Amino acid sequence: MATSSSKVIILLRRLRDLTREGKVEWSKLRDSPTSFEYMSPSSGRVLLVSRDDDGLPPIDFVVYGRDGTVVSRVDWTSHRRSSGALTEIDSDILDLYGLAAQNLSGAAQVIDSLLEELPASDDDIPF
Amino acid sequence: MRRILALPWYFRVPLLLVLAAAIGTVVGLAVSALSLHVKVKGQPLTWVDWTTAIGLPVAVVGVGITWLQVLQTRTAAEEASAAVDRALTALGKSELLVDFQTMRQLEYDFDGAKTASPEVVQGLIKQVREVGSRIAATLRQKDPNDALIGEIEAVRQTASDARVVIMGGRKNLNLWSVTRKLREELVPLCDKISTRMHNLRLEVGSEFDGNE
Numbered sequence: 001m002a003t004s005s006s007k008v009i010i011l012l013r014r015l016r017d018l019t020r021e022g023k024v025e026w027s028k029l030r031d032s033p034t035s036f037e038y039m040s041p042s043s044g045r046v047l048l049v050s051r052d053d054d055g056l057p058p059i060d061f062v063v064y065g066r067d068g069t070v071v072s073r074v075d076w077t078s079h080r081r082s083s084g085a086l087t088e089i090d091s092d093i094l095d096l097y098g099l100a101a102q103n104l105s106g107a108a109q110v111i112d113s114l115l116e117e118l119p120a121s122d123d124d125i126p127f
Numbered sequence: 128m129r130r131i132l133a134l135p136w137y138f139r140v141p142l143l144l145v146l147a148a149a150i151g152t153v154v155g156l157a158v159s160a161l162s163l164h165v166k167v168k169g170q171p172l173t174w175v176d177w178t179t180a181i182g183l184p185v186a187v188v189g190v191g192i193t194w195l196q197v198l199q200t201r202t203a204a205e206e207a208s209a210a211v212d213r214a215l216t217a218l219g220k221s222e223l224l225v226d227f228q229t230m231r232q233l234e235y236d237f238d239g240a241k242t243a244s245p246e247v248v249q250g251l252i253k254q255v256r257e258v259g260s261r262i263a264a265t266l267r268q269k270d271p272n273d274a275l276i277g278e279i280e281a282v283r284q285t286a287s288d289a290r291v292v293i294m295g296g297r298k299n300l301n302l303w304s305v306t307r308k309l310r311e312e313l314v315p316l317c318d319k320i321s322t323r324m325h326n327l328r329l330e331v332g333s334e335f336d337g338n339e
Contacts, residue, residue, distance in 0.1 A: 031249060035294070047294060051287050052256060060291065068297030 008072040009089060012061050015046065016096040019103055026100040036100040044071065048097050051076070057090070059097050138204035142197060149193050156186050219265060220331045226262045227324045233258065234313045241303055245293050248302050252286045252293075255309070259283045275323070278316050285309045 015038065018024040029035045029047070034055040038046040044065045051058045058076035065071045078090040086094065102108055132139065163179050172180075233255050240248055259279045266273045285308050292305050 029294070031246060032294070047291075049291060049294065051290075052260065053253060060287070062291050062294070064295045068295035068300070070292060070295055073291065 005072070008061070008063060008074055009092075011046070011063065012074055012089075012092055012096060016092060016099060019096060019099040022103070022108060024103070026103045028104060036097070036104065038100075042066075048093070048100055050097075055101075057094060059093050061093050061096070134201070134204050134208060138200075138208070142201060142204070145193060145197050145200075149190055149197070152186060152190050152193075156183060156190070159183060159186075217331060219268075220327055223262065223265050224324060224327055224331065226258050226265070227320045227327070229258045230255070230262065230313075230320055231317045231324075234310075234317045237306060237310050237313065240306075243302065245296075245300070245302060248306060249290060249293055252290045252306075252309070255286045255313070256283050256290075259286075275316075275319060278312075278319070282309065282312045282316055285312050 015024060019026065024038060026036045026038055026048075029037055032049070032053055034050040034053050036048045040046075044063065047060075047062045047064065049060045049062055050056065051060060057078070060076055061074040062070060063072045074089060074093065076090055076093060078086045134142070159179050160183060163176060163183070233251060236251055240251060243251075259282055263276050263279045263283075266276050266279075289306050289309050293300065293302065
């Protein structure tokens with residue numbers, strides 16, 4: 001049985017994979033446009049919070065219950081000044097944040113639709 | 128030589144060129160003296176030899192004057208560089224004073240924000256984090272082991288925690304209680320900041336007096 005702290009990491013990684021596949025929609029917070037929100041239809045919501053509101057690490061992964069109470073969170077722990085030395089979990093948070101930002105910009109959809117519109121190249125694999 | 132190399136490039140390059148010229152002159156002098164010495168031993172002196180003999184002490188005096196000028200220029204350059212460093216240090220201290228003052232003001236603002244909206248409180252929290260970050264960065268430059276840095280980082284973390292709670296948008300959220308820990312941590316921090324401000328004002332004042 002996974003503990004709640006390991007479960008929240010599982011949730012973080014699941015959201016990252018689903019966001020990469022385009023199966024999860026993120027939105028910007030009105031008061032803090034550098035923080036992103038995933039709203040579950042029934043269970044609650046998840047926020048990716050850029051602590052300094054600058055769209056850069058440290059970024060925290062916060063899970064809220066339906067009533068808005070913080071249920072669980074994964075805090076950024078790496079030191080910003082130690083170049084390149086991110087913990088595995090911080091790296092996952094950063095991946096998710098980047099994917100959520102891409103999801104919001106609609107870049108993936110635009111590229112996909114452009115690829116669909118363009119005639120197929122001879123080099124493309126036909127399946 | 129190490130002091131010359133430590134100067135800014137616009138002082139360093141001309142100084143090194145003058146030094147190279149002086150060294151070249153000394154080498155030339157040595158060669159001329161050697162040839163004159165050989166000549167005196169072997170044959171009678173011609174007008175060229177006499178010119179060399181007169182030119183030698185003149186060149187020696189010239190090298191001496193050049194060397195003195197190099198020393199003077201170096202001293203002036205070092206003084207200019209030191210003056211720039213002093214001005215930058217004084218500027219840094221003045222900025223730190225402003226940030227200290229802002230942090231103390233934020234403590235008062237939090238106390239007065241008992242009935243403020245979540246947006247206002249979020250704004251105050253954001254400022255605490257920003258100003259705290261600037262103060263910590265400035266103190267870190269001066270002394271990375273300064274105990275105040277740890278206290279400021281702790282307050283920034285508490286501010287961040289309060290912000291996350293407010294972002295949940297819970298109904299009937301008591302902002303006064305959410306920010307209690309932050310307000311409590313700000314009080315001793317701002318007391319220490321006040322002491323630092325007093326000392327810093329004295330430092331800045333004496334530096335400006337010294338420059339006048």
